[in-house]
Amino acid sequence: xxxxxxxxxxxxxxxxxxxxxxVTLSWVLGPxxxxxxxxxxxxxxxxxxxxxRERFPIKFYLVAMLFIxxxxxxxxxxxxxxxxxxxxxxxxxxxxWAVMIYMVLWVIGDAYVxxxxxxxxxxxxxxxxxxxxxxxxISLTQAPRxxxxxxxxxxx
Amino acid sequence: MQEWxxxxxxxxxxxxxxxxxxxxxLMLVPGLIWWERRLLSxxxxxxxxxxxxxxxxxxxxxxxLFGLLQPIADGIKLFFKEDVxxxxxxxxxxxxxxxxxxFPAFALGGTVPLGPSYGIYGLLTPIANVDIGVLYFLxxxxxxxxxxxxxxxxxxxxxxxxxxxxxxAQLISYELAMGVSLACIVMASGSLRLTDIxxxxxxxxxxxxxxxxxxxxxxxxxxxxxxxxxxxxVAETNRVPFDLPEAENEIIAGYHTEYSSxxxxxxxxxxxxxxxxFSGIFxxxxxxxxxxxxxNWEYLMDSQWVGQxxxxxxxxxxxxxxxxxxxxxxxxxxxxxWFRATxxxxxxxxxxxxxxxxxxxxxxxxxxxVAIWILVTKIxxxxxxxxAGALAYVLLYFLFKSFLGATRDKPILQKxxxxxxxxxxxxxxxxxxxx
Numbered sequence: 001x002x003x004x005x006x007x008x009x010x011x012x013x014x015x016x017x018x019x020x021x022x023v024t025l026s027w028v029l030g031p032x033x034x035x036x037x038x039x040x041x042x043x044x045x046x047x048x049x050x051x052x053r054e055r056f057p058i059k060f061y062l063v064a065m066l067f068i069x070x071x072x073x074x075x076x077x078x079x080x081x082x083x084x085x086x087x088x089x090x091x092x093x094x095x096x097w098a099v100m101i102y103m104v105l106w107v108i109g110d111a112y113v114x115x116x117x118x119x120x121x122x123x124x125x126x127x128x129x130x131x132x133x134x135x136x137x138i139s140l141t142q143a144p145r146x147x148x149x150x151x152x153x154x155x156x
Numbered sequence: 157m158q159e160w161x162x163x164x165x166x167x168x169x170x171x172x173x174x175x176x177x178x179x180x181x182l183m184l185v186p187g188l189i190w191w192e193r194r195l196l197s198x199x200x201x202x203x204x205x206x207x208x209x210x211x212x213x214x215x216x217x218x219x220x221l222f223g224l225l226q227p228i229a230d231g232i233k234l235f236f237k238e239d240v241x242x243x244x245x246x247x248x249x250x251x252x253x254x255x256x257x258x259f260p261a262f263a264l265g266g267t268v269p270l271g272p273s274y275g276i277y278g279l280l281t282p283i284a285n286v287d288i289g290v291l292y293f294l295x296x297x298x299x300x301x302x303x304x305x306x307x308x309x310x311x312x313x314x315x316x317x318x319x320x321x322x323x324x325a326q327l328i329s330y331e332l333a334m335g336v337s338l339a340c341i342v343m344a345s346g347s348l349r350l351t352d353i354x355x356x357x358x359x360x361x362x363x364x365x366x367x368x369x370x371x372x373x374x375x376x377x378x379x380x381x382x383x384x385x386x387x388x389x390v391a392e393t394n395r396v397p398f399d400l401p402e403a404e405n406e407i408i409a410g411y412h413t414e415y416s417s418x419x420x421x422x423x424x425x426x427x428x429x430x431x432x433x434f435s436g437i438f439x440x441x442x443x444x445x446x447x448x449x450x451x452n453w454e455y456l457m458d459s460q461w462v463g464q465x466x467x468x469x470x471x472x473x474x475x476x477x478x479x480x481x482x483x484x485x486x487x488x489x490x491x492x493x494w495f496r497a498t499x500x501x502x503x504x505x506x507x508x509x510x511x512x513x514x515x516x517x518x519x520x521x522x523x524x525x526v527a528i529w530i531l532v533t534k535i536x537x538x539x540x541x542x543x544a545g546a547l548a549y550v551l552l553y554f555l556f557k558s559f560l561g562a563t564r565d566k567p568i569l570q571k572x573x574x575x576x577x578x579x580x581x582x583x584x585x586x587x588x589x590x591x
Binding site: 003004005006007008009010011012014015016018019020022023025026027029030031032033038039040041042043044048051052053054056059060063064067070071074077078081082083084085086089092093096099100103106107110111113114119120121 | 166167169170171173174175177178182234235236237238239240241242243244251252254255256258259262263266283284285286287291292309311312313314315316317318321324325328329331332335336339342343344345346347348408413414417418419421422425504505508509512513516517520523524527528530531534535556559
């Protein structure tokens with residue numbers, strides 16, 4: 001076994017013990033008086049409606065996918081980062097251009113992700129309605145104009 | 157002492173090292189909570205907890221502890237409180253989640269050196285001087301996501317689920333920028349070992365002023381990295397202004413809505429311990445770790461004028477190293493509290509666009525500039541390296557701006573005047589006064 005990592009193992013063991021002890025102690029020490037109200041989920045004091053494990057926005061999944069893609073791309077770089085500075089010059093020049101090509105691909109990927117609005121969190125719908133002019137959602141707000149037109153026609 | 161430590165079995169030595177790190181950290185957490193409450197109170201023109209721990213002697217004399225025992229009293233109270241658990245939870249995950257949230261906070265500091273790498277400190281810190289120090293830290297810090305998302309999922313509460321999802325998306329988004337900002341530092345120092353990064357910082361400032369230390373925060377790329385890392389650090393610990401996973405006025409308390417008694421406190425402790433260790437890592441990577449001042453006392457020791465003073469300071473710095481490190485962590489915590497008192501919470505779309513559209517491209521730009529700087533310095537000269545670095549900053553800034561800016565104005569988002577909104581009718585006469 002690599003002795004460099006022995007302390008890490010000990011640290012992980014101690015940390016896990018402390019965490020487990022904390023969680024178990026409160027469970028052992030506290031009183032237990034169960035009532036139906038205490039057992040209900042707390043949703044602002046209103047009686048909870050249905051199960052909480054519902055569908056949630058796909059955006060979160062998309063962000064997780066993007067994280068894995070971009071994070072792995074950074075992980076590939078770590079080994080190069082450690083050797084780049086103290087390497088011989090010809091290797092440095094060669095690997096520099098290789099990494100630059102890699103980074104260009106990276107930037108194109110990032111720009112594409114931004115281009116398809118993969119990380120836009122519907123700012124437009126709530127706070128900047130003027131950005132939504134051509135989207136189908138606007139048809140709801142078209143009503144006032146028709147009402148106004150009707151009103152002006154009836155006046156004349 | 158040193159011989160005795162050297163003679164110990166490595167596993168026992170490791171246990172001593174770990175206890176020397178974990179026990180103070182556990183004891184510091186109540187102190188941090190006290191400091192946060194007091195400082196926040198002062199910033200908001202209140203007094204804060206100042207009574208608990210006042211001892212009245214028989215003679216009527218009072219010994220005041222400034223309320224330092226308040227968080228300890230709170231902790232003991234929480235231990236004996238009822239553990240209210242809803243009936244429809246996912247029982248195993250619900251019990252495990254707080255422990256998983258606390259675990260990375262303790263394991264995070266495994267590679268951080270608290271003192272110089274020679275003498276007795278060399279034996280005792282860091283806990284493990286492994287050659288993947290930065291990578292270990294990044295790996296453990298990403299475990300923090302699990303505590304948040306599992307806690308949110310297991311509670312069977314819609315608000316908890318929302319908090320957990322928000323938390324996971326936020327943590328992984330900021331982790332990216334954090335990794336890339338650290339990549340610049342790793343490239344400039346040529347090692348993933350945190351002790352080597354510190355040694356790089358103890359060299360001459362900008363390679364020109366030998367009696368000053370080259371802390372990374374004094375270099376342009378290091379400053380940019382430090383700003384990015386600092387922002388990501390606040391986001392990673394779910395603190396204001398990035399505390400969306402636990403935004404009280406939107407989702408009750410987020411992922412720990414259903415947690416009570418010590419389980420809630422464990423989440424709380426995890427947050428504070430993580431704040432502390434993150435501050436320590438910031439101190440190590442950017443502001444010279446255990447060095448109090450950016451001055452190379454060893455270089456000055458040979459000087460005729462300040463030689464004796466430098467020797468004194470050198471020895472003082474050696475023995476006070478862990479305290480200096482602690483002081484820097486405390487300064488980091490104070491900044492956290494200052495942010496909390498000053499900044500309002502971000503909106504979720506602002507949070508995501510800050511992480512993905514601003515911090516991440518900036519970190520990548522910085523990374524490429526450092527690569528160009530190192531290469532040109534090696535091929536030509538130091539001066540040419542600096543010129544190339546500065547030029548690369550300007551060129552890449554405009555390149556990135558035009559490239560990423562192309563994503564901002566899609567045809568669907570073209571602005572048009574709101575001609576469909578009716579004009580509000582003007583009142584013919586004032587209904588109140590009749591004028």
